[in-house]
Amino acid sequence: MNQPTATRKHTALPKARILIEALPWLTRHHGKTVVVKFGGNAMVDDELKAAFAQDIVFLRHAGLRPVVVHGGGPQISAQLDRHGLVSEFKAGLRVTTDDAMDVVRMVLAGQVQRELVGLLNRHGPLAVGMTGEDAHLMSATKHFAEIDGEQVDIGRVGQITEIDTGAVRALLDDGRIPVVSSIARSADDFDEGGHVYNVNADTAAAALAVALGAETLMVLTDVEGLYADWPHSDEVISKLTASQLEKLLPELASGMVPKMEGCLYAVRHGVTTARVLDGRVPHSILLEIFTDEGIGTMVLPDGTAIEDNDKGARGDEGEDQ
Numbered sequence: 001m002n003q004p005t006a007t008r009k010h011t012a013l014p015k016a017r018i019l020i021e022a023l024p025w026l027t028r029h030h031g032k033t034v035v036v037k038f039g040g041n042a043m044v045d046d047e048l049k050a051a052f053a054q055d056i057v058f059l060r061h062a063g064l065r066p067v068v069v070h071g072g073g074p075q076i077s078a079q080l081d082r083h084g085l086v087s088e089f090k091a092g093l094r095v096t097t098d099d100a101m102d103v104v105r106m107v108l109a110g111q112v113q114r115e116l117v118g119l120l121n122r123h124g125p126l127a128v129g130m131t132g133e134d135a136h137l138m139s140a141t142k143h144f145a146e147i148d149g150e151q152v153d154i155g156r157v158g159q160i161t162e163i164d165t166g167a168v169r170a171l172l173d174d175g176r177i178p179v180v181s182s183i184a185r186s187a188d189d190f191d192e193g194g195h196v197y198n199v200n201a202d203t204a205a206a207a208l209a210v211a212l213g214a215e216t217l218m219v220l221t222d223v224e225g226l227y228a229d230w231p232h233s234d235e236v237i238s239k240l241t242a243s244q245l246e247k248l249l250p251e252l253a254s255g256m257v258p259k260m261e262g263c264l265y266a267v268r269h270g271v272t273t274a275r276v277l278d279g280r281v282p283h284s285i286l287l288e289i290f291t292d293e294g295i296g297t298m299v300l301p302d303g304t305a306i307e308d309n310d311k312g313a314r315g316d317e318g319e320d321q
């Protein structure tokens, strides 16, 4: 009779330790806003998406204010393909014709966002989906890609000019979880209304994190973090400062460009840490936050001490050093 009780107590100890490890983090971040970008490449299967939703709901119940910005690049490409439209990227951004824009909007707002809202709301009436068009959340003008010093027209790709955080803040104050699709309303004078722009989701997440005065930006993708010498090596850079990242930017390729530019912009404009995490690892958000090990790449503002092999410093996010 006594034996099973003793065994139960014993096996519960590591779980209790994990919760205790999280206590300082929870205390410090209570009430803080965290923007989490869920990349299309990280939405590998239903189990991972459900685990992502659980992590976000956990953050919300732990007293944080999570905001989700989602991607959907591969999902858009698949749908364009079904419509017989080709996917072309320049400087990491999708060349977006007017026809492609309809598909982008349909997939992001009508498919990916709806699925995430549904998964989050399995846990209660928490998530509310919106795009940058709603309540003027994101306004944008036409963005030209810079390639070899030239400004290249890549269609209906937008550059965010203004963010009105009113609706997102109201939802957060109401205990909801905003789920944002990276489509912006046009702020161009020649557009008489109704026109929208396709904004890279990493860029949108970083801009929203800054506008909300978020504590943390987390970017979930399909690699372990920022590789030092991609594609030749899989050595992940675990921590780097804004200046160190700035020096690396010209060497980065494809989807990592807007991702790391976004992280740099965020930490240069008041966000305390920006992290790139492997979204293919189930519960990567909770692992990063609630254990001392930490995974992925952390970008810190300049002037923050980076102590290698200091696991405690990871958990503490470096602010207090």
Ligand SMILES: Nc1ncnc2c1ncn2[C@@H]1O[C@H](COP(=O)(O)OP(=O)(O)O)[C@@H](O)[C@H]1O
Binding pocket: 038, 039, 040, 041, 042, 071, 072, 073, 074, 202, 220, 221, 222, 223, 225, 226, 227, 228, 229, 230, 252, 253, 254, 255, 256, 259
């Ligand atoms: N230095 C680098 N470190 C890691 N990944 C890199 C690097 N440079 C380019 N990449 C590429 O960037 C991809 C992630 O960007 P992207 O495909 O846009 O993902 P997401 O859909 O999550 O936004 C990786 O899968 C990898 O192919």
Ligand SMILES: CC(=O)N[C@@H](CCC(=O)OP(=O)(O)O)C(=O)O
Binding pocket: 038, 039, 040, 041, 070, 071, 072, 073, 074, 076, 092, 093, 094, 104, 157, 158, 182, 198, 199, 200, 201, 202, 255
């Ligand atoms: C302008 C531009 O490139 N927009 C992206 C928007 C979606 C996105 O960014 O999705 P991921 O985060 O999954 O890559 C696109 O059309 O693919």
